[in-house]
Amino acid sequence: MSTSYLQVIAHYFALPGNGDKVSSLLLELAQATRTEPKNLYYEFFRSPVDPDHFVILEQYSDADGLTDHRNSEHFQRLGFGTIIPLLDRREVSSHMVIS
Numbered sequence: 681m682s683t684s685y686l687q688v689i690a691h692y693f694a695l696p697g698n699g700d701k702v703s704s705l706l707l708e709l710a711q712a713t714r715t716e717p718k719n720l721y722y723e724f725f726r727s728p729v730d731p732d733h734f735v736i737l738e739q740y741s742d743a744d745g746l747t748d749h750r751n752s753e754h755f756q757r758l759g760f761g762t763i764i765p766l767l768d769r770r771e772v773s774s775h776m777v778i779s
Contacts, residue, residue: 684742684777686739686743686776688740688772690736691772692763692767693734693767694733694734694766694768695732695766695767696768699732699733702732702767706724706734709754709759710724716745717745717748718741718748719740719749720740720741721738722737743776
């Protein structure tokens with residue numbers, strides 16, 4: 681029997697010198713996101729070479745899970761309201777994984 685989930689891979693590039701602030705906010709966002717009903721996995725990683733570069737790996741039980749995440753209070757407040765303004769750029773892709 682096959683299973684599927686939505687894999688999200690995001691690269692966040694903080695404005696120079698904002699890596700520590702973004703890291704702290706991502707920790708708070710990760711804790712809140714892990715409580716979402718359709719979230720299967722949420723981790724972020726900070727580059728050892730560029731402290732302003734983060735990779736975020738997220739998994740949701742379906743595509744609606746990502747929509748629910750983006751509409752959540754914590755993402756509106758922390759993601760759109762606080763983290764994204766601290767970024768130089770971000771690259772986000774999502775893919776359905778069938779195994």
